[in-house]
Amino acid sequence: MKAEIISTGTELLLGKTLNTNAFYLTGQLSGMGIEVVYHHTVGDNKERLLSVAGQALGRSQLVFFTGGLGPTADDLTKEVIGLVLGLKMDFDSKSMDHIKKFYAPATELPPGSADQAFFPHGAKILPNDIGTAPGAIIEKDGKYCVVLPGPPAEMECMFERYVIPELNAILKSQERLYVEVLKVFGLEESELEQQLLDIRQQSPPFLTLLDKHTYMDVRITMRSNNEDLAWEKINQTESLIRQRLGSRVFGVNEETHAQVVGKLLRSHKLTLATAESCTGGLLGGTITAEAGSSDYYLGGVVGYANSTKEKLLGVSQDSLLKEGAVSAKVAAEMAEGVRKALGADLSLATTGIAGPGGGSAVKPVGLVYIALAHPKGTDVKKFQFVGNRDSIRKITVETALNILREFLLIYN
Amino acid sequence: MKAEIISTGTELLLGKTLNTNAFYLTGQLSGMGIEVVYHHTVGDNKERLLSVAGQALGRSQLVFFTGGLGPTADDLTKEVIGLVLGLKMDFDSKSMDHIKKFYAPATELPPGSADQAFFPHGAKILPNDIGTAPGAIIEKDGKYCVVLPGPPAEMECMFERYVIPELNAILKSQERLYVEVLKVFGLEESELEQQLLDIRQQSPPFLTLLDKHTYMDVRITMRSNNEDLAWEKINQTESLIRQRLGSRVFGVNEETHAQVVGKLLRSHKLTLATAESCTGGLLGGTITAEAGSSDYYLGGVVGYANSTKEKLLGVSQDSLLKEGAVSAKVAAEMAEGVRKALGADLSLATTGIAGPGGGSAVKPVGLVYIALAHPKGTDVKKFQFVGNRDSIRKITVETALNILREFLLIYN
Numbered sequence: 001m002k003a004e005i006i007s008t009g010t011e012l013l014l015g016k017t018l019n020t021n022a023f024y025l026t027g028q029l030s031g032m033g034i035e036v037v038y039h040h041t042v043g044d045n046k047e048r049l050l051s052v053a054g055q056a057l058g059r060s061q062l063v064f065f066t067g068g069l070g071p072t073a074d075d076l077t078k079e080v081i082g083l084v085l086g087l088k089m090d091f092d093s094k095s096m097d098h099i100k101k102f103y104a105p106a107t108e109l110p111p112g113s114a115d116q117a118f119f120p121h122g123a124k125i126l127p128n129d130i131g132t133a134p135g136a137i138i139e140k141d142g143k144y145c146v147v148l149p150g151p152p153a154e155m156e157c158m159f160e161r162y163v164i165p166e167l168n169a170i171l172k173s174q175e176r177l178y179v180e181v182l183k184v185f186g187l188e189e190s191e192l193e194q195q196l197l198d199i200r201q202q203s204p205p206f207l208t209l210l211d212k213h214t215y216m217d218v219r220i221t222m223r224s225n226n227e228d229l230a231w232e233k234i235n236q237t238e239s240l241i242r243q244r245l246g247s248r249v250f251g252v253n254e255e256t257h258a259q260v261v262g263k264l265l266r267s268h269k270l271t272l273a274t275a276e277s278c279t280g281g282l283l284g285g286t287i288t289a290e291a292g293s294s295d296y297y298l299g300g301v302v303g304y305a306n307s308t309k310e311k312l313l314g315v316s317q318d319s320l321l322k323e324g325a326v327s328a329k330v331a332a333e334m335a336e337g338v339r340k341a342l343g344a345d346l347s348l349a350t351t352g353i354a355g356p357g358g359g360s361a362v363k364p365v366g367l368v369y370i371a372l373a374h375p376k377g378t379d380v381k382k383f384q385f386v387g388n389r390d391s392i393r394k395i396t397v398e399t400a401l402n403i404l405r406e407f408l409l410i411y412n
Numbered sequence: 413m414k415a416e417i418i419s420t421g422t423e424l425l426l427g428k429t430l431n432t433n434a435f436y437l438t439g440q441l442s443g444m445g446i447e448v449v450y451h452h453t454v455g456d457n458k459e460r461l462l463s464v465a466g467q468a469l470g471r472s473q474l475v476f477f478t479g480g481l482g483p484t485a486d487d488l489t490k491e492v493i494g495l496v497l498g499l500k501m502d503f504d505s506k507s508m509d510h511i512k513k514f515y516a517p518a519t520e521l522p523p524g525s526a527d528q529a530f531f532p533h534g535a536k537i538l539p540n541d542i543g544t545a546p547g548a549i550i551e552k553d554g555k556y557c558v559v560l561p562g563p564p565a566e567m568e569c570m571f572e573r574y575v576i577p578e579l580n581a582i583l584k585s586q587e588r589l590y591v592e593v594l595k596v597f598g599l600e601e602s603e604l605e606q607q608l609l610d611i612r613q614q615s616p617p618f619l620t621l622l623d624k625h626t627y628m629d630v631r632i633t634m635r636s637n638n639e640d641l642a643w644e645k646i647n648q649t650e651s652l653i654r655q656r657l658g659s660r661v662f663g664v665n666e667e668t669h670a671q672v673v674g675k676l677l678r679s680h681k682l683t684l685a686t687a688e689s690c691t692g693g694l695l696g697g698t699i700t701a702e703a704g705s706s707d708y709y710l711g712g713v714v715g716y717a718n719s720t721k722e723k724l725l726g727v728s729q730d731s732l733l734k735e736g737a738v739s740a741k742v743a744a745e746m747a748e749g750v751r752k753a754l755g756a757d758l759s760l761a762t763t764g765i766a767g768p769g770g771g772s773a774v775k776p777v778g779l780v781y782i783a784l785a786h787p788k789g790t791d792v793k794k795f796q797f798v799g800n801r802d803s804i805r806k807i808t809v810e811t812a813l814n815i816l817r818e819f820l821l822i823y824n
Contacts, residue, residue, distance in 0.1 A: 011622050013448045014591070014631075015439025019431065022453070027427025036425045037460060041434070041451035044620075048449060055467075071602050072621060102798060110602030130800045151625065153802075210427075274714065276693070280700025281686070284693025284714040291768055291801055293692070299716035301724065302686065302696040308711035308754055312724060342720050356703055389703055 067150030071112030273344035274300030313337030445588020456486035479562030483524030685756035686712030725749030
């Protein structure tokens with residue numbers, strides 16, 4: 001089955017926004033055995049969108065559209081599909097209810113909102129669980145248009161929850177695809193590839209590696225018309241990978257590091273506090289992204305200035321002067337200080353040089369200390385990360401969570 | 413002048429490689445005033461490449477090709493361009509010498525290397541200073557094909573050294589596109605569209621609105637062969653929009669809210685502290701995303717548990733019991749507490765219900781209080797946001813920064 005992806009949005013043609021939607025969809029579709037033969041990117045321009053949509057539907061069975069579902073006049077996707085396929089537009093009152101509910105606390109709907117509830121006749125509507133604009137699958141004469149919102153989070157959520165089952169149904173007459181994703185921390189793509197080389201050669205199941213910046217996804221896919229057999233094979237491969245990688249596998253499918261750590265803290269009935277310098281609050285922000293994190297997370301201190309480290313964390317002036325704010329000693333004192341101040345069982349502290357300025361020969365940009373204080377003492381680890389300010393801060397957060405996870409796995 | 417970009421390479425259609433070449437070229441071309449109307453990605457497939465190249469050259473004056481210049485049989489770009497433009501292929505001995513030199517230490521050339529020295533008749537050859545395959549510019553009947561290698565480093569080097577001067581010569585007598593972006597906070601896309609309706613109708617310059625989730629981009633674009641005139645017109649439109657929207661315009665082009673607030677704090681020589689409950693550290697994380705934020709940001713407290721609010725922020729148990737953690741009173745006490753504890757000039761506090769659980773009829777999900785404490789007192793504002801946990805937390809962060817920005821704009 002051949003597919004094309006059409007991304008709409010003038011912002012994509014101004015070099016301001018990287019087209020990650022096409023990349024994401026291509027990876028997903030390839031994994032399902034669907035051959036993507038073209039990507040197209042086109043601005044919010046009716047004539048051009050009509051032209052490219054007409055061509056795509058003329059030659060491919062499956063055409064994905066992302067973007068152009070908003071309430072304004074230059075959001076054209078569904079209208080254009082209606083024109084290409086010769087389908088009139090129908091109003092969907094259920095979608096309108098969803099849009100109204102989304103704006104519920106506001107007194108009135110923004111103008112143009114009702115446009116988002118119109119779909120080409122016969123469309124199967126796909127709910128948007130985290131935004132307003134619903135998506136749709138429109139079938140005519142054995143060709144399928146899959147219409148998805150432009151914001152990546154909404155697009156990915158809709159794809160994973162509602163499009164994959166539909167695609168599986170469409171693909172049914174052939175075979176179905178079964179997928180499991182293992183999330184791996186602490187290995188570069190090339191190291192991971194080396195480690196899994198022989199397992200990969202025993203395909204099927206097929207292994208795909210995907211670099212998610214702070215971690216790697218290992219996607220195990222198996223196409224089969226026998227569900228039990230497919231899962232048996234996937235589980236066998238998963239066991240082999242877990243034997244090989246051990247605790248580097250931190251999660252499965254949608255799990256995040258923060259979620260896994262949260263579960264472990266909850267099951268051990270332990271509380272956590274944080275003291276952050278270089279991450280400036282991102283670690284707390286990541287931990288509290290999980291609903292229910294108040295069960296185990298007490299809060300913390302963003303000790304950005306040295307004065308704050310002294311006042312709220314009790315870091316000694318002596319350590320700051322002699323060792324510097326970015327040092328194992330200060331990291332330890334920060335973790336111990338916040339653990340004591342909040343009465344937490346465990347605490348994490350980060351201090352480092354995120355750059356671009358502030359580095360030196362002895363303490364270069366990317367140098368980070370992470371401390372974990374616990375009832376039996378304080379462990380400090382030193383890291384030399386590479387990347388820009390943003391990526392250094394993000395990998396620091398994930399590494400801190402990983403240190404805590406590894407600690408909790410053997411805690412008793 | 414309109415341009416299209418055709419990226420070739422099957423790896424781009426397998427979800428393994430993000431197409432950064434198209435992103436890079438689009439940014440460069442937009443900056444030069446060249447309007448990119450389409451991107452296409454196509455595998456190493458002759459029929460499909462012929463089809464998309466033929467269409468692109470039929471409708472656009474400038475077509476960029478990246479990839480497909482290697483020595484193997486599936487590297488087709490130059491051959492396809494020759495076919496589309498009806499040009500025979502010529503052998504270029506100078507390019508062959510370069511290729512030989514590149515492989516000098518090896519005993520013999522890899523098979524197919526000589527193919528890299530063939531170009532459509534009349535091509536202007538572009539040196540590849542860091543790889544083997546030369547690029548080319550091929551002109552016929554006023555249309556230009558620019559052929560670049562696929563590896564991003566080689567492509568960017570060739571573009572910057574050899575293509576930009578050629579483009580400048582081609583563009584000399586042509587129109588260019590000029591762009592300015594205004595960043596607007598606190599208006600929905602549809603409200604903003606309403607407010608700017610009449611200004612939008614006076615085009616050119618053209619206005620495009622883009623929803624960036626927590627704020628809106630208003631993109632002012634003007635096509636002209638007179639740079640001074642273009643900027644004059646853009647500046648006029650900018651003034652009209654600023655008169656209409658006032659301080660809702662928080663930045664220009666790439667500026668972020670945190671950056672703008674940082675500049676204001678620095679110019680006023682004021683320090684800032686934060687006390688966060690529902691945002692859990694994201695506000696500090698956002699402020700410290702700016703390099704140099706240590707000039708004004710002292711740090712703060714993530715007061716997630718009530719006990720932390722009491723211990724580190726001095727929030728009174730009475731307020732927590734009577735008013736609840738999500739209340740104007742507690743927000744004010746949090747802001748005042750952190751301001752005092754850190755000795756900051758100003759402080760921001762957030763407390764709210766980010767959901768999905770924890771809401772009630774009286775205090776629904778999305779209810780957020782934001783407090784700003786300053787030398788003359790403490791201001792608290794109440795909000796009812798819509799969205800999921802993630803979007804409620806993000807809009808809370810941006811709203812807090814906006815409150816501070818509005819305060820600093822009139823501070824003296």
